[in-house]
Amino acid sequence: MSAPAHPDSTDLDRLHSAVKREKEDLAPESQPAPLWAMFLLMLVAILAGGQLGPILNGGGVSFESSNLFVGSNSGDPRPTKGGEDQGADPFAKAMKKGAAGYAVCGGCHQGNGGGLPGQYPPLDGSEFVLGGTERLVRIVQHGLTGPVTVKGQGYNFPGGMMPFGASMSSEDLANVLTFVRNSWSNKAGMITKEMVAKVRDEEKRTTQWTAPELEPFAKKDIPGEAPGAAAPAAAAPAPAAK
Numbered sequence: 001m002s003a004p005a006h007p008d009s010t011d012l013d014r015l016h017s018a019v020k021r022e023k024e025d026l027a028p029e030s031q032p033a034p035l036w037a038m039f040l041l042m043l044v045a046i047l048a049g050g051q052l053g054p055i056l057n058g059g060g061v062s063f064e065s066s067n068l069f070v071g072s073n074s075g076d077p078r079p080t081k082g083g084e085d086q087g088a089d090p091f092a093k094a095m096k097k098g099a100a101g102y103a104v105c106g107g108c109h110q111g112n113g114g115g116l117p118g119q120y121p122p123l124d125g126s127e128f129v130l131g132g133t134e135r136l137v138r139i140v141q142h143g144l145t146g147p148v149t150v151k152g153q154g155y156n157f158p159g160g161m162m163p164f165g166a167s168m169s170s171e172d173l174a175n176v177l178t179f180v181r182n183s184w185s186n187k188a189g190m191i192t193k194e195m196v197a198k199v200r201d202e203e204k205r206t207t208q209w210t211a212p213e214l215e216p217f218a219k220k221d222i223p224g225e226a227p228g229a230a231a232p233a234a235a236a237p238a239p240a241a242k
């Protein structure tokens, strides 16, 4: 057994200086990441993964509305046959457009259709909305003025309600009226643009209606096909107009 050969002093120096260079002491402030930081990262990962959905939902953001595969008016994720678009259901289409058009009315009759006591009569539960379609169409086409009783309450807003026949197309009016007749607690047949146009053609009026003048039409429905008459039960609940 021979003693290991000692490297010469030059080699030792070089070796030591190399070791010193490699294993320099870390500065006291550069410690490895503390454990709590790792837990924090894990927590963030968990939240961002499985838990984010329920948390957001609890906060009122619905994932359903952003679901690309489910139409807003159907629980059936399969595409409609023949590649029809989702608005093919005339009632659902009218409700969607009518909800947007209702912005014109909502300023007075309110988003919840409740009107304003002493000023604007309600549309929710109104006999003028749910009754004969001919009276309803005439009211929006030419306006209404003078005393009127709605749901047992009297209204007589100065100047009454302006006509919409000139500013809105028959289709716009039909959609809004279908929306109004099927929102809140209301459920009634839809009104088509053909129905609105029929009354428009027959009416040669230039002034607002008064309630007594319209009494003869209170129960009169405009003849014509109402494709949505049987549809409301199957349709989605009316979007809340805000």
Ligand code: HEC
Pocket (backbone or CB within 6 Å): 102, 104, 105, 106, 107, 108, 109, 119, 120, 121, 122, 123, 126, 127, 128, 129, 136, 139, 140, 144, 145, 146, 147, 148, 150, 155, 156, 157, 160, 161, 162, 164, 176, 177, 180
């Ligand atoms: C500037 C306010 C205003 C706007 C906008 C307005 N209305 Fe009216 N509406 C009234 C007032 C006021 C009356 C009552 C008129 C009267 O006193 O004779 C009325 C009456 C009615 C009535 C008959 C009474 C009832 O409550 O059922 C209907 C139906 C109606 N409005 C529908 C609509 C629709 C649909 C729209 C939107 C296209 C609309 N209104 C927009 C003010 C408004």
